[in-house]
Amino acid sequence: MTITFTVQPADRLPDPEREQLLAAPAFGEVFSDHMISIQWSLQNGWHEAQLAPYGPLLLDPATQVFHYGQEIFEGLKAYRRPDGAVVTFRPFAHAERFNRSCERMAMPPLPEAAFVEALELLVATDRAWVPEQPGYSLYLRPFMIATQRTLGFYGPSNAYRFMVIASPAGAYFQAGAKPLTVWLSEDYTRAAPGGTGAAKCGGNYAGTLVAQAQAQQQGCDQVVWLDAAERRWVDEMGTSNLFFVYGSRLVTPELSGTLLPGVTRDSVLALAAELGYTAEEGRIGVADWRADAESGRLTEVFSCGTSSMITSVGHVRSKDGDWTVGGGRPGPVTSRLREELTGIQSGERPDPFGWVHKIA
Numbered sequence: 001m002t003i004t005f006t007v008q009p010a011d012r013l014p015d016p017e018r019e020q021l022l023a024a025p026a027f028g029e030v031f032s033d034h035m036i037s038i039q040w041s042l043q044n045g046w047h048e049a050q051l052a053p054y055g056p057l058l059l060d061p062a063t064q065v066f067h068y069g070q071e072i073f074e075g076l077k078a079y080r081r082p083d084g085a086v087v088t089f090r091p092f093a094h095a096e097r098f099n100r101s102c103e104r105m106a107m108p109p110l111p112e113a114a115f116v117e118a119l120e121l122l123v124a125t126d127r128a129w130v131p132e133q134p135g136y137s138l139y140l141r142p143f144m145i146a147t148q149r150t151l152g153f154y155g156p157s158n159a160y161r162f163m164v165i166a167s168p169a170g171a172y173f174q175a176g177a178k179p180l181t182v183w184l185s186e187d188y189t190r191a192a193p194g195g196t197g198a199a200k201c202g203g204n205y206a207g208t209l210v211a212q213a214q215a216q217q218q219g220c221d222q223v224v225w226l227d228a229a230e231r232r233w234v235d236e237m238g239t240s241n242l243f244f245v246y247g248s249r250l251v252t253p254e255l256s257g258t259l260l261p262g263v264t265r266d267s268v269l270a271l272a273a274e275l276g277y278t279a280e281e282g283r284i285g286v287a288d289w290r291a292d293a294e295s296g297r298l299t300e301v302f303s304c305g306t307s308s309m310i311t312s313v314g315h316v317r318s319k320d321g322d323w324t325v326g327g328g329r330p331g332p333v334t335s336r337l338r339e340e341l342t343g344i345q346s347g348e349r350p351d352p353f354g355w356v357h358k359i360a
Helices: 015-023 064-068 091-104 112-125 202-206 209-217 263-274 286-295 332-346
Strands: 034-041 045-053 071-073 076-080 086-089 137-146 159-169 180-184 222-226 234-237 241-246 249-253 278-282 300-305 309-318 321-324 356-358
Touching: 034 112, 045 112, 064 137, 071 091, 071 202, 076 112, 076 332, 086 112, 091 112, 091 137, 091 263, 112 137, 112 159, 180 209, 209 222, 234 241, 234 249, 241 263, 241 286, 249 263, 263 278, 263 300, 263 309, 263 332, 286 309, 286 321, 300 332, 309 332
Parallel strands: 180 222, 180 309, 249 278
Antiparallel strands: 034 045, 034 159, 071 137, 076 086, 076 137, 086 356, 137 159, 222 234, 241 249, 241 300, 300 309, 309 321
């Protein structure tokens, strides 16, 4: 499938104003000059692909996404390397996951080549918005919404709109930052077997806000989700996957259909094996987390995701008590994996997996 984009150039923000915004961008608050839009309908399939000035959308109040929540999204980053080259990280993996979300939410898949072409066009056009500072990036948000105008709930929408917007982002993890403190959610669950836990849809996030607020009330940075059936097994943390480190052995909760199959998670599994660690998927019980941390058998815990990359988890709070992992300090395995992964993205380390995708 070939998609031809029409281009409507935007009035670019003057260089001094853009540079001021790039100096310390708040995540998701500032956006680049352009956006991508592609329409889909039963009659025409994918059509009306365009690069246009970033701006508001005009949607009817009865547009289906407002009432029945048929919506999905992705998140990935573009990086500027010291030699000036701009790259993205594993865009085809994100395209593949996007289409898995489409399948679960009864939405039309977008060809992976078209997904990546849309990213390339937006990043190439708004190249000046990719920050130069180490650790900074241009965050890319592809998403799709149901656009049929109806309040009738007869089935999937007969029209959709795929879009991509971009937002400069600072370094999420600062050197020397203290590990996260997390709250075990026992009152709420994120997903249940047969649900939408493995899809990256907005409803999954809306349902987590009350638990995240509870975590903040407990003085915690993030919430950790447990399985819906027994409230015994660890699923994931907030919007990130979790890894448990036992010396040189890494374990991450297995993909059961209730947690998101993170691209960073998959990258860590491959990278850990390449570095000589044992990396595996399994089940982690809360009781084991606590007992192994207190005995010292569990040496580190870290989260991983596109936004936060790899971040140490040092303290756990729950209704049944608190405990600390690894003395509450970032561990050597966490630090090495973070350095290696960011090094691949920045070009400071070799890329044996072919993950980096250069923007022409």
